[in-house]
Structures are given as structure tokens and as C-alpha cells.
Amino acid sequence: MRITDKIIENRVINGLKQSAQKLSRTHNRIATTKNLTRSSDDPIGSAKVMGYYKNLYKVSQTIKNGENSEGLLSYTDTILEEVGEMISDARTKAASMASDTVGKDARETTAGEIEIMIEQTLQLANSKFAGKYIFSGQQVLEAPYSEDTAIDKVRYTGDNVNTYFTGSLDSTANVGATYEKQITVFDSSGNSHNINLTFDKTATDTWEWSSDIGTVSGTDLTYDVNGSLTSGGNGNITFSGWGNGGSDLEVNIDFSKIKHLAGASSTKLYAPISDNDIEYIGDQGEIKQRIELGDQPMTVNIPGTRVFGQGTVDGGIFKILKDLKTALESNNASDINKSLSYFDEELDRIGMIRGEIGVKVTRTQSSMDELNVLELSLKDDISKIEDVDMAEEAGQFIADQEAYQAALQATATILKLPKLTDYLS
Amino acid sequence: MSLFGSLDIGKRAIMAQTQALQTVGENISNVNTPGYSRKRVELKSTIHTSQQDLNILETRRIRDQFIDKHVRKETQSLGNWEMKSQLYGQIENVFLEPSENGINNLLGEFWNSWEDLANSPENLTSRNMVIQRGMTLAQNLNRIDSQLNDIQKTTNGYIEDRIEQVNQKASQIAHLNGQIEFMEASGSEASGLRDSRDLLIDELSKQINVTSLERENGSVALFIGGRAIVDDEKFTAIKTADQSINGMVTTTIKWSDDLSNVEINDGELAGLIEVRDKVIPELNNKMDQLAQTLINSVNKLHVAGYGLDGASQRNFFVGNSAGDIKVNDDGDTGVINHPERIAASANGQIGDNSIALQLARLSDIRVAPDGSEVPNGVNNLDAINITQFYSDTVNSLGTDTQLASMMTESAQMLVTDLEERREGVSGVSLDEESADLIKLQRAYESAAKYMSTIDEMMGILMDIGR
Numbered sequence: 001m002r003i004t005d006k007i008i009e010n011r012v013i014n015g016l017k018q019s020a021q022k023l024s025r026t027h028n029r030i031a032t033t034k035n036l037t038r039s040s041d042d043p044i045g046s047a048k049v050m051g052y053y054k055n056l057y058k059v060s061q062t063i064k065n066g067e068n069s070e071g072l073l074s075y076t077d078t079i080l081e082e083v084g085e086m087i088s089d090a091r092t093k094a095a096s097m098a099s100d101t102v103g104k105d106a107r108e109t110t111a112g113e114i115e116i117m118i119e120q121t122l123q124l125a126n127s128k129f130a131g132k133y134i135f136s137g138q139q140v141l142e143a144p145y146s147e148d149t150a151i152d153k154v155r156y157t158g159d160n161v162n163t164y165f166t167g168s169l170d171s172t173a174n175v176g177a178t179y180e181k182q183i184t185v186f187d188s189s190g191n192s193h194n195i196n197l198t199f200d201k202t203a204t205d206t207w208e209w210s211s212d213i214g215t216v217s218g219t220d221l222t223y224d225v226n227g228s229l230t231s232g233g234n235g236n237i238t239f240s241g242w243g244n245g246g247s248d249l250e251v252n253i254d255f256s257k258i259k260h261l262a263g264a265s266s267t268k269l270y271a272p273i274s275d276n277d278i279e280y281i282g283d284q285g286e287i288k289q290r291i292e293l294g295d296q297p298m299t300v301n302i303p304g305t306r307v308f309g310q311g312t313v314d315g316g317i318f319k320i321l322k323d324l325k326t327a328l329e330s331n332n333a334s335d336i337n338k339s340l341s342y343f344d345e346e347l348d349r350i351g352m353i354r355g356e357i358g359v360k361v362t363r364t365q366s367s368m369d370e371l372n373v374l375e376l377s378l379k380d381d382i383s384k385i386e387d388v389d390m391a392e393e394a395g396q397f398i399a400d401q402e403a404y405q406a407a408l409q410a411t412a413t414i415l416k417l418p419k420l421t422d423y424l425s
Numbered sequence: 426m427s428l429f430g431s432l433d434i435g436k437r438a439i440m441a442q443t444q445a446l447q448t449v450g451e452n453i454s455n456v457n458t459p460g461y462s463r464k465r466v467e468l469k470s471t472i473h474t475s476q477q478d479l480n481i482l483e484t485r486r487i488r489d490q491f492i493d494k495h496v497r498k499e500t501q502s503l504g505n506w507e508m509k510s511q512l513y514g515q516i517e518n519v520f521l522e523p524s525e526n527g528i529n530n531l532l533g534e535f536w537n538s539w540e541d542l543a544n545s546p547e548n549l550t551s552r553n554m555v556i557q558r559g560m561t562l563a564q565n566l567n568r569i570d571s572q573l574n575d576i577q578k579t580t581n582g583y584i585e586d587r588i589e590q591v592n593q594k595a596s597q598i599a600h601l602n603g604q605i606e607f608m609e610a611s612g613s614e615a616s617g618l619r620d621s622r623d624l625l626i627d628e629l630s631k632q633i634n635v636t637s638l639e640r641e642n643g644s645v646a647l648f649i650g651g652r653a654i655v656d657d658e659k660f661t662a663i664k665t666a667d668q669s670i671n672g673m674v675t676t677t678i679k680w681s682d683d684l685s686n687v688e689i690n691d692g693e694l695a696g697l698i699e700v701r702d703k704v705i706p707e708l709n710n711k712m713d714q715l716a717q718t719l720i721n722s723v724n725k726l727h728v729a730g731y732g733l734d735g736a737s738q739r740n741f742f743v744g745n746s747a748g749d750i751k752v753n754d755d756g757d758t759g760v761i762n763h764p765e766r767i768a769a770s771a772n773g774q775i776g777d778n779s780i781a782l783q784l785a786r787l788s789d790i791r792v793a794p795d796g797s798e799v800p801n802g803v804n805n806l807d808a809i810n811i812t813q814f815y816s817d818t819v820n821s822l823g824t825d826t827q828l829a830s831m832m833t834e835s836a837q838m839l840v841t842d843l844e845e846r847r848e849g850v851s852g853v854s855l856d857e858e859s860a861d862l863i864k865l866q867r868a869y870e871s872a873a874k875y876m877s878t879i880d881e882m883m884g885i886l887m888d889i890g891r
Contacts, residue, residue: 004852005456007845014841039522039823040513040830047820050522050529054812057533058788061540068544132547138776140547285774289544290782295789297782386523420859 012411019407023400029388030397036386045385056378058293059371066291066368069300070361075129076302077357083124083307084350087317090117091343094324098337107336111328118321122278125308135304138285144304145278145311145318177201278318279311280304292367298360302353317346428886431879438872441468446865448484452853460624462486462851464616486616489850490639493623496843497630497637501691503836504631508696510829512580516700516708517826519572522819528569529819531562532812536788542769543781547733552764559741559752560761566716570748573705573712580701581676585665587632587694588678591654592662594629595647598622599660602644606657609643634691650688652680663687675702704825711818712747714794719811720750721796722787730768730780737773739766788812 029035039046096102097110126143127134136144179199282304288297309316320342327335445466455461467483521527538558542551601622608615622645629635629647635654638646647655654661662681669675678687678694689695720742727741739758744750754761770777791799791808799808 001846002849002852002854004848004854006852007848010841010845010848036523038517038826039520039820040517040826041823043820043823043827046523046823047816050816050820051813053523053529054533054788054816057530057537061537061785065540065544130545132545132776136776138770138772138774140776283774285772285777287776287778288782289778290540290785295786301776420856424859424863 008414012407012414016404016407016411019400019404023397023404026393026397026400030390030393033388033390034386035388042385049382049385052378052382056375056382059375059378062290062293063368063371063375065289066364066371069289069291069298070364070368072129072134072300073357073361073364075127076134077354077361079124079127079134080307080350080354080357083121083317084347084354086117086121086124087343087346087350090114090321090324091340091347094336094339094343097328098333098340100333102333104331107328107331111325114321114325114328118278118318118325121308121317121321125304133282134301135307136282137301137303138287139282140287142281144280144282145308146281173201175201277312278322279313280308291364293371298363300360302357307350307353320346428879428883432876432883435872435876435879438875439869442865442869442872444484446862446869449858449861449865453855453858456853456855460620460627461853462488462616462620462623463853484616485614486619487851488619488623489847492843492847492850493626494637496840496847497627497635499836499839499843500627500630501634503833503840504693505691505696506829506832506836508583508693509700510826510833512576512696512700513704513822513826513829515576516573516704517822519569519576520819520822522823526565527819528562528565528815529812531558531565532788532815534558535562536785539781539785542767543778543785546769546778546781547775549764552733552767552769555767556752556760556764562719563742563744563750563752566712566747566750569712570709570746573709577701577705580697580705584676584678584694584697584701587697588663588665591629591633591694592664594625595654596660596662598625598629598645598647599655599658601625602655603658605643615643630692632693633689634695650690652687708818708822709747711814714809715811715815715818716747716750717745718792718794718796718809718814720744721794722792722798722811723784723796725796726780726783726787727768729771731770731773732763732768733765733775735773736766737768739768741767 036042036045036049093110093113097107122145125135125145132140133142133144136142178201284303284305286299287301289300290297292298305316308318310319312318312322320339324336324339326332327339445468448464448466452463464484464486467485522529524530535555535558538551538555542548542555545551601618605615605618605622608618626635626637626645626647633649636648638648640646640657642657644657645655646653646657649663652661653659654663663678664681665676666679666684667675668677678689678698679685680687689698723742724740728738731737732739739760740753741760742750743753743755752761753759758766760766769781771779789810791801791805791810793799793805793808799805
């Protein structure tokens, strides 16, 4: 082939360009420490890396969940251990007081100690972990057991039967109109209590309502042209049967959902707690956390009723302690004796629950061990694809640098080569 | 033959060498001119020429038509891939994958925020985190959508620009056709004009799939998809015409005379059209499908759950495509600024986290476009795992980008090689020209010597009669 000046020139410039490009690519890899900055650098590797990252997110989060669960479970176990010790102490005291030789005074003194124990048990039952009550089911922000003498503590005694009353509102009323309605409910002793409902027409077709029952006041009551009203608020009170032109209003109240009735004291369905009674107001709801990669979350909470029972009225540790205290106060040796077997039952129960928690802690720990290994290996896998092998790249960089210098030298030499004209005179 | 006749031979020799020298000068002076083909003077012996007064010299450019055709074919392919590679690169940059800020990671963080919420559903901080993650995810989907549209608009601008260039060059070629025919009617080759025309055809080849045909009269006809854009001096322009597909206005390319479609299948324009009408719309569809499935699957679970305020039936996301997805900001039902409205609970109790757990599970399961779960083993072609679907989309784009850049490199190598071969044929070599220079100088010297010899001989002849 004929070689012209331009061919030589193009070739050396291309060669120079290529070796500069190679140098710059190696430098870029070293500077970013990444082999893979865009998917097109290595689509297969990039697909793998994105999959690994997805798993890594999952694994790291599950480890976090596990740490959380383990913390809660261990804390629950610690509390249960203390409860167990408390029961043992109470049993020892009961046993020592059961003997006929013990005098009335000693028993009265012990009754005072038992009273303190009830207080301490109550504190344990109302333990919090990370700001949440651990024994109140899903009612995590409310103390599960209360020993409050305030009038707004009530106890649900009925079933979920709704009660209702009827009244009327004029749908043609002007905006700004206000209606008040008082409803009357009865408590278990047959005493009546009033609940006041207020309806304000704030806009056409919109009534806002409130009541003096603390937790059931609501807003956003909407009135639609078909004559039916549905409530906003928290679903405790529903309205139906509205007709145009002031037909009857029917208000249904689901009292089973109302825990605290402020001001209006109680209803027929709720009985007030007498002084010093302790009552469970949590629920049986489960709290689950995903501590393994699989689909089955683990239940991490123990509702208080499983440990402490319903309270001083309906049974459980509090009732046993309270009965013991009464027996000590009334100097009743046979009742004191009876309490011993109750304590044994409670101890067995707590032992069983602790065993259950132990199994869960072990399950969490073994899952965490596996996940930690997996997390490391995922990070390793990602690094293998994504990260630059520095030693290799540094060597490559030096090689590229030398190649570039050589190319520069060759270029300079070839461009300076003499022409035929230089030899002609 | 008389001595005077011999003197005439000498004169013609001197003139021939002078003209040849002139061509050498022209070659040397154009050594760096793009598109210049070197010229050779072909000397003919005078003895066999009957018309001795005619010029004995013919200057021809050295050019290989076959290489030209080859270069042009490969340049079209280069233009196509180079354009696609450049645009794919821009599109890939929109997705930022794999990187910290890519959707892949944002999805991971979003699902994890639900899991964090499940760990403490009563906590407003973890609720706000869910909102933040949701917003970041939605905003990035919006960003991708709008940047893809921007690239599409830019591409449309490129197309307009290329069409204008194609028209301009084609009309110049038609004009050159006329000039070449006129000049060559007299028999001599219009080398300079031909060089200009060849250069224009080369440039045109990069932009569009044009084929050329040289006619007897020296003109070149250019065809796109079988129709002539240039034939002799006639030039038919192509132009863009707006058309609406599914409500989106795009531009097609039509012949200006009868408005039929121009068949474009190679060159930069083919690459541009493919990206604008196929690559970007496909990506848009996929991102919309992803956004829609995300919105529906999250909402389906979220409306069933309860917020801290005990109310339910609220959407977490609103919108129905990648362009308009956002976290619900409605005053009455929106969760923005209302973390208590995030639904983590399935029964209205504060401590319940079942909805949050189910939402986090969306990272692992397949869901249908309406948001319902499709269990493994059940066949449903529309069902996707959101994260996997995204990763597949991005990596198939990566594969296409890589292919385009590899194809560009190989087309570039081929074109460089062909151009080098063409340069080998048509390029100017200074050494060669220098050698010619010496050769011609010597010939000129000899002719001059010959003339002075004849002159001396005539002097001797004159002296005889004295």
C-alpha cells in the first residue's frame, strides 16, 4: 500500500489518542475506586450488584429488627425473673405466716409488706421498653394495669351490644345553627349519667359534632343529600337514619370501644373501679417482627393477662396477693395456707412463659448469626464486582503511563523524520 | 524533419514539463486539504498524435470509486451507532445505576422504612421517615420521567437540524452536478468540483442512508430508500411533519413534493429516530408500569389500615404514572404533614404493625398492576416484582448501551481503515512529489539543453553561408 504523509500523521495521532484514553480510564477507575459506575460498564455484573444490594437492604434491616426483638425479649425476660422472685418472696412470707403459732400482730405487719409487694408488682407490670409498655398488648402507649382512684377509670363489663338514641336535626337549617342533645346512660348500680352531644352546622351539608365524653369527640361529620350521615372521628359513634326536613336521627354508640369516660363517669355497661382495685386495660393483640428472611414474622410481646391475670377483681397475681393481704389482716390462717398453692401455680406459669421467651431469643440469635454472615458475604460479593483491585490498577496505571510516554516519543520522532527534500540540494 | 521542427519539439517538451510541474505544485499545496484527490499528468507521445497542435497532456484525479462506496456505506452505519451510543449514554445517566441515589437503593430504603415503622408504629419519627422515603422515591421517578422527556425533545431538535443539513448538502450537490456537466462537456475533468462533491456525499452519508449513482454525463444521482433526492440538477427536499401518536406529538420525515414517508434506515437520522420513537417510549412505558404497580400495591394495603387517629381508607400515593406519582398531600386524607395518618395498624390499635409488615413485604412478592399479590407459580404476565422489574429494565438498557458503544467502536475502526485505504490511493505523498519534482526538473533541463543544442546547430548552419 502507498503510504502518504497524512496516513502516517493520522496513525500516530490515533495511537496517541488511544493510549491517552486508556490512561485516563485507568486513572478514572483509581480515582473513583469503582469498576462499575454505569450499568453499561458491565451489564451482567451490574444486574448482580443491584440484586445483591436489594438483598443487603433486606438483610441489614432484618438484623436491625432482630436486635430490636432481642432487646425487647431479653428485657421482658428480666422483668419476668423479677416477678418470679417477687412471687417466691411472697410465698416464703405466706409460708412463714401460715403456721398457727404466728400472732395477729406479725400477720398485720406482713400484710403491710404484701401491700408494698403489690405496688412493686404493679410497677413491674407497667414496665416500659423504648417508651412502650411491654405488657399491654397493642395498647403500647397505655399502662396496662391501673390502680387509679380517679372517676374516669372504668371497667368494661358487658358485651359489644350497641346502644342508641334518636333525635332530630333540621337539614334546612342555616349555617351556624347549633343543636344540643343530651343522652342518658346507666351504670351497673342503676345510677344515670348524662352525655352531651353538640352539633354545629359549619357549612352547607356539613355538621361538626362533639361530645363531653373525652375520647369520642369528633369532627368531619358529613351530611349527604340522600339523607344519611356517616361519622368521621374514630368510629365509636355512628349516625344513621337522617331524613331531609328534620326526620329522626339515630345515634349508635359502641361502648365496648370506650375505655375512659371523662366527666360523664360511667355507663350501664361500664363499672367504675373501686379504690385500690387493679384492672387490666390492655388487649390481647400480638406485636410481630420479622427477624428472619422468610415470610413468617415472630410474635415478640406477651399480653399482661398471661403473666399477671386480669387484676385484683378477676384473678391473677394481683388477686392472689390482695387475697393474701386480706387473709393476713383478718388473721385467717387457712386462707393464708391456701395461697401457697396459688403461688406455686403462678411460679410454674412464669417459668413456662420464660421458657417460651428463651426459645424465641435463641431463634432470634441464631437468625442474627446467619444474617451477619450473609451480610458480610453480600458486601464481599458486591465489592468483588464493584470495587477496583487497587494493586492491580496501580500496576496497570504505571504500564499505561509508560505506554503513553513511548507513544509520545514515537510521535515526536516520526513527525521529525526528514523528507526527501532535505537531501536534495 | 527540419531543424525548426526540432525546435518545436523542444518547445512542446518544455511546456509539457512546466504543466506537469504545475500539477506537482498543486498536489503539494493541497497536501492537507480534506477531500482532495491527488492528480497525475499523463504524458502522451506526440509522434502518434495526428493532430499535433492538441495538448499532449491530460490531468486526471486518482480516485477509487469502489472504496468510496464502501466508505460511505460504513459511514452510515457509524453515524447510526455513534448517535445511538451518545443518546444511550445520556439516557443511562438519567438512571444513575448502580449508585447510592438510584431507584434500586431508594426502593430498598422505602421498604426498610416500613419495616422500621413496624418496629415502632407509635413513633412519629419513624412515620415521618416513611413519608420522606416515599417522597424521595416519587420525586426520583418524576425526575427520570421528565429527563427522559427532555432527551426526547432534544432528539427531536437534532432530527430537525439533521434534516436541514441533509437538504442543504443535497441542494449543493445538485448545483455541483450542473457545473461539472458544463465544464466536462469540453472534455477536461472538473477535478476540483468533483472533490467537493465527493466530500459532500461523504458527509451526507453519515447523516442518512443515501446511495449514489454516477451517470454518463458526470452527474451523480442520490437515492434515499429508492427515491431520488438529487438527480442531475433536480433536488427534492425532505421535511419534517408533525404527527400525533397516542396524544404525543412526534415528527415524521416526508418528501416535500408528495408528502410520502422517507424510508430512513441508517445514518445518524435512523439512530435518532429509533431512540426518539422506540427506545424512550419503551422506557417511559416501563417506568409508568413500575410507578402504577407501586402506587396500587402500596395503596391497596394502606387504605385497609388505620392511622394513629383511628381512621382508615387513605391512599399513601396518588397519581398513576412515573410522571405524576407523589405522596398523597390532600388536605383531608393526605399523609404529608400528617404522619399520624400513616396506616401501620390493621385493627386501629396503636401497637399493631401488621399493615407496615405487609407493606415491607412488597419488596419480595410479585404484584399485578392493580396491586394485588400474585403468588409464585401463578401465571400472570403483567405481574412484577417491583425491584426486580426495575433492575431488569436498567440492565437491559445497560446491555443496549454497551452494544451501541461496541458497535460504534468497530464501525469507527472499519471507517478509519477504509479512509486510510482511500488516502493510500488518493492522498498526496510529499516524497513522491519531491521525486517527481526532480524528475521534471531534469526533463526540463534536458529539453532546454536540447533547444540550445538545436540553436547551436542552427548557428553552425548559418556560419556555413558566410
